[in-house]
Amino acid sequence: MATRPTATRKTAKGEYIETDSGNKVSRKANISGTPNITLGGKTVIMADVHLRGDLTRPKAATPDPKGAKQSSTSISIGRCTVVSTGTVIRPPGRMSRGVYTYYPMKIGDNVFVGPNCVIQAASISSHVHISENCVLQPLCVIKENVKILPHTVVPANMVVPPNSVVGGRPGRIVGEVGEGYGVSVGAVAGGSGEGWVEGGDLRELVRIIK
Numbered sequence: 001m002a003t004r005p006t007a008t009r010k011t012a013k014g015e016y017i018e019t020d021s022g023n024k025v026s027r028k029a030n031i032s033g034t035p036n037i038t039l040g041g042k043t044v045i046m047a048d049v050h051l052r053g054d055l056t057r058p059k060a061a062t063p064d065p066k067g068a069k070q071s072s073t074s075i076s077i078g079r080c081t082v083v084s085t086g087t088v089i090r091p092p093g094r095m096s097r098g099v100y101t102y103y104p105m106k107i108g109d110n111v112f113v114g115p116n117c118v119i120q121a122a123s124i125s126s127h128v129h130i131s132e133n134c135v136l137q138p139l140c141v142i143k144e145n146v147k148i149l150p151h152t153v154v155p156a157n158m159v160v161p162p163n164s165v166v167g168g169r170p171g172r173i174v175g176e177v178g179e180g181y182g183v184s185v186g187a188v189a190g191g192s193g194e195g196w197v198e199g200g201d202l203r204e205l206v207r208i209i210k
Contacts, residue, residue, distance in 0.1 A: 014027075015027060015028070015047070015210070016209070019039075021039075021040075021041035022041050022042040022043075023039045023041060023044075023045075024043075024044045024206070025039075025044075025045045026045060026046050026047040026048075027047075028047035028048060029045045029046070029048070029051070030048070030049070030051075031050075031051045032050070032051065032052050032053055033051075033052065033053030033056065035072065036053040036054070036056055036072050036073055036075065037051055037053040037074065037075045037077075038073055038076045038077070040077060040078040040079040040081075040109065041079045041080075042206045043078070043079060043080065043081045043082070043083075044081075044082045044083065044205075044209050045083050046082075046083060046085045046087075046209075047085050048085050048086045049083050049084075049085065049088075050087075050088045050089070050090075051075055051083075051089050052074075052075070052089065052090035052091065053075050054074075055090055055091045055093070055102045056072060056074045056091070056102055057074070057101055057103060057104065073104055074091045074102065074104055074105065075089060075091060075104070075107075076104065076106045077107045078106075078108045078109035078110075078126065079109045079110070080109055080110050080201065080202040080203050081108070081109065081110065081111040081112070081202065082111075082112050082113065082205060082206065083113045084112075084113055084114050084115040084132075085115045085116070086115050086116040086117075087114075087115065088118045089105070089113075089119045090118075090119070091103060091104060091105045091120070092105060092120045092121065092122050092138035092140075093120075093138060103139070105119075105120075105121060105122065105123065106122075106123045106124070107121075107123075107124045108123075108124060108125045108126035108128070109126040109127075110126055110127050110199075110200065110201055111124055111126065111127070111128045111129075111130070111202075112129045112130065112205075114130055114133070114134065115132045115133070117130055117132070117133065117134045117135065117136070118135045118136070119136045120138040120139075120140075121136040121138075121139070121140045121141065121142055121154070122138075122139045122140065122141050123142070125142060125144035125145075125146075126144050127144050127199045128142050128144065128145070128146045128147075128148070128199070129147045129148065129199050130148045131147075131148055131149055131151075131152070132151075133150055134148050134150070134152045134153070134154070135152075135153045135154065136148075137153065137155055137156040137158075138156045138157075139156055140154045140155065140156060140158045140160070141158070141159045142154070142160045143159070143161055143164075144162050144163075145162050145177055145181055145182065146160050146162065146163070146164050146166065146177070147164075147177050147181075147199065148165075148171070149165065149167035149174070151169065152166055152167050152168060152169065152171045153169040154166060155171060158171065160173070163176050163177050163178075164176060164177070165177055181199045182197060182198065182199030182200035182201075183197070183200060
């Protein structure tokens, strides 16, 4: 799995392998296609998470006439993002010209993905809180400052606008997060009491995960 940089900082045996850029990857995570996955730094991949970096877009049979290099990145995760236990992240796909094609997935900064989710979104912007047991179907797009309620199924190709609250099966817009989302010291996400909030800066959460 590509990181920036990739050299490991700690060699002591523990639950997490920590890279020089502060990423923490559980030794119990199931990661396929590591060369096709990038982590932006200070991001946590917990136990029993499955990252499907092996699902990549097929390379073109002929080279780009302009000499552009084809990207092999299938999953890109930004900084200070936490992916909780039991979640599956796989690039979205669809039939294209008779061939099932996978498309790169991009996840932004300060995104919290709760336990036991299935994520196949095209993109998830920064400061998004995804609660437990959610399904994000292929090629949906989640804009910034969004909260997805527990057990929600976001339909394929749905575009969720900024500052929305999404719930239901199928998911729909059920409200707005309101002014101060991610900044308020009100309801602390996960009940941790450690000073991080839904939609906020997750550096403190990343720090306490060991």
